[in-house]
Amino acid sequence: MEPLALYIHWPFCRAKCPYCDFNSHVRERIPQGRFAAALRRELAWEAARLGRRPLVSIFFGGGTPSLMEPETVAALIADARRQFEPLPDLEITLEANPTSVEAARLAEFRAAGVERLSLGVQSLHDEALRMLGRQHSAAQATAALELARVLFPRVSFDLIYARPGQTVAAWREELRRALALAPDHLSLYQLTIEPGTAFEAMHRRGALRLPDEDTAAALYGATGEEAARAGLLAYEVSNYARPGAESRHNLVYWRYGDYAGIGPGAHGRITLEKQRLATRRHRAPEPWADLVERQGHGSAGEQALGPPEQAREMLLMGLRLAEGIDEARFRARTGLPLADAVDPATLRRAIAAGYLEHEAGALRALPEGRLRLDALLAALIL
């Protein structure tokens, strides 16, 4: 049976960060009991139709899952372990914000069964954290990180760079300090302006200026160099890990494997009766919970994906990975040979320019290609 990764979305945050367009909401009081029950109910519904598949990973994402009650996390893990067939190296990740309140509960999340913590540090400079609208200081973030390293076998953290006014030298210095905290996995994201965010409004007024394209490219290059010097390789566009410490959950997405998405706004790609389905849940938290209470799930529709759509999606995901796309797996997964899914002239030009490599049964984006991946994919995919 097709192995499965399980994503569980917690849609609440303490405050909305001005750059963020994730499905996250602020409530005066989080309806903990109601959302715990609804998540468990929707998981049971999904598990009933999926059957006892081998379970690769569970990922609590958000929003801010560290605002969940540890009992809820424990109950969802126990449900998933019972309803699926957990693999011996099952990876269980929880995203956490490094405020002091949440740090105080890290031990409880560990006791609940979480073994990998992904901490939203974002910056090691207080001034940048204020600019990003964060609720914690750099000192709180490093304290949370140190505690996490004692408690959890695996720890990763996120930083946002290419911030307004950031120079390559300043970023190298910040990143070196981050790498000295000895993570074996880092997610390093360039700040992007997302539609509908407070930053978008500021950007439109000219009140927020991002580094120009050349500086952004230099920042990206410096990121790869500094990470590699510390032994962390760019296994995906924005993700760096010591070999063996890659996020198993995210690898399922990028390799276009099966994943189930539970909770408001969650997406999934699952194989059911030989059909590949795209699933999505209602985004708004309370209407999603109403639906689950009424019918057992909060589905906002499902769509069967044919070979061309699957080929397109697998190219979009797989070329983000340094390992690229295995041609035999591509054909088995999508039903199309790789050669029929890409524009041959663009492929030839991109190989000649050193953006892509097509060797040993795999198609990969080289570092220069990953730097301009969006434009490359737009031209390449039929």
Ligand SMILES: C[S@@+](CC[C@H](N)C(=O)[O-])C[C@H]1O[C@@H](n2cnc3c(N)ncnc32)[C@H](O)[C@@H]1O
């Ligand atoms: C769901 S959030 C993380 C979890 C947690 N709520 C937090 O904020 O610490 C995932 C990550 O995406 C990144 N992110 C979100 N919006 C971004 C943007 N506009 N540009 C760059 N990175 C962004 C942040 O690094 C964030 O930690």
Ligand code: SF4
């Ligand atoms: S970055 Fe994290 S804490 Fe901030 S709004 Fe988004 S999900 Fe919530």
